[in-house]
Amino acid sequence: MSAWMGRRKWITVSLFLLPTILAILVFNVYPILLNTYISFTNRNKFRPNPDCEVTLTGLLDPLCWPAFRENAPHGLGKPYVLQDPILANYDTLLGKLFQPEALLGLFLIVVVFVPLFGVNYFNKRQERKLDEKIAPGLLWLLGIILTIALFFILDVPKSIATLMDTGDFLAVVLRTVLFVALRVPLTFVLGLILAIILNLEDLKGKTFFRVVLFIPWGASSVAILLALVWQFLFRQQGTINQIITQFGGTGPIWLNNPILAFGVVVLADIWFSYPFFMVSILGALQSVPGELYEAAEVDGAGWWTQLMKITLPLIRPAVLPAAVLTSITAFQMFGTAYAITGGGPQRGAGTPGATEFVMVYAFKQIFQQQNYGRATAFAVLIFIMLFLATLYSLRVTKMTKGAYE
């Protein structure tokens, strides 16, 4: 729109954007600044108050601003000061990572995945060649076998244990990554199976199943209440154990066992999130032309070949963004784990529990331990990770493509 230029245009644009800019500055940019500053201090339960004489504190802490001083609570306790050394909070979180054993463990874990990357690279190079191809499937099989062999030869479980001992940060992040690695593929497979069945033309009762299977998505917007219901199902006298009793067995105490509790959280979180995949895949499937399958059947392609060669490649562009976004939101999952296990079960006091994922850990550090300094340092590290992940995902999904034209 080029009807008006110059100063008038600038005034109009600024007026349109002003509320957004203000809100972003006050509620997004400023919290990040304050958060980063607090992460270098020893603020905690016993030192909650700002020392307004210190320049940066006086500038950043709202309790020091002259206009607000009357509203500020004057609690007991000493003022917080900058840590000495200044990175002390970060050091407690992941300092031990930089010791030789931990670095060695990290290196070994990376080595295990080398065959897979190698196969991927080799297959990509092979695509350009026309003749003398080695079957990609065979190569993948080889790569996977090598990876599993390396996993045991290099004793990866021991390396992981070493890394988990380096401090809360890695323990929590590795657990969360494991959660994402289980939850996202399982959600995808469930969503894919249901979408393919629901996409069949001659299936009776399709509308009914479509509506019922969509219910968890609606429920996910009040996730914390439904997560409590999931907790009820897996209590000692919950539905699941009652069913087991009916068959003459004795159910385990699900939420006291680290592995079982982890499984319950994964199961419940899949419940909340599979409809999103189901709906995305259904949408994508509708754009796959039916003739392709007919042609494939004439050529004698079986069900599996059709899935691998037609369905999956064609729905990939629509499903990939959904998968990446889901991974990022799964990493930040809070409500499900908090309501079901509260982060537990713990192995010992003071260590994060088996289902204490990043957000649960942050929440507990802030609101239960009031360990602000450490919690904010944790927040900064998580922010850096999420920021990089998001940049990468924007590149992969090309979500911002076309946004600038």
Add this chain to the structure above:
Amino acid sequence: MKRKTKPWIRVMQYAILVIATIYAFYPVWFAILASGRLGDRLYTLNFLGMFIPTQWTFENYRVMLFERPFLTWLTNSLKVASITTIASLIVCTSAAFALSRFRFKGREFFLVFLLAISTFPGLLSLVAIAQLLTALGLYGKHLGLILAYTAGTIVFCTWNLKGYFDTIPVEMEESAMLDGCGPLQAFILIALPLARPALAVTAILAFMAGWGDFVFASVLVPAPDSLKLAVPALYALANSMSVPWGYFAAGAVIVIIPTIVVYLSMNRYFEGGLTLGGVKG
């Protein structure tokens, strides 16, 4: 050329669908059953009672609606979520319109900056926001909560609406402006009515952000009972010492069922992929 599906494949397909249906529906069904059970028992020793209503009473609903401040909580939630929706629509539509229609320096930067900023998880900025609201004298008040929610919805609202404005042809506004219409009039009289479907979806998502939230509401408005919102209040009820499960279940059903109905009625919009980047999954 239509090949007939083999019977055993059909049976398998239905088996999968039925198992998935039980998985999808049982948690909600469990809450409904528990809400109609007498006394304060969450479970019944009667095994069948876990699956079908062997006894039913509206006593829990009566207590929740007339003897507990549940209606107040619901009203609070409705109030906060509605005002959040309106505020965030006003803020976001104007920003989205400007970002979609005007070419100015820093536009690209601003769009990506919004996305980058939103990667800082809301939960982690809560300390700073709580402090800021304390200093402003808004801590423990609905207004503070509304401000925080509105700010939290801005990024996905703006991106959603901007995407939709991009698909509306600009010619109509241009001709209106040739006829002497200002940019504000072009925005309100022409672009907004055309964007109605996107506005509806965005409004519902913004509403749900406030309606279903637990963390912000429980931290920023911790007390008293008369100010609490429905979801954190119900959560607190379920975690209290003497656990009135039936009451919790009745309250939860009253909150959950309308939410699900709203989502089901929005089903077709979601399938259109209008919500990229805006939905949690």
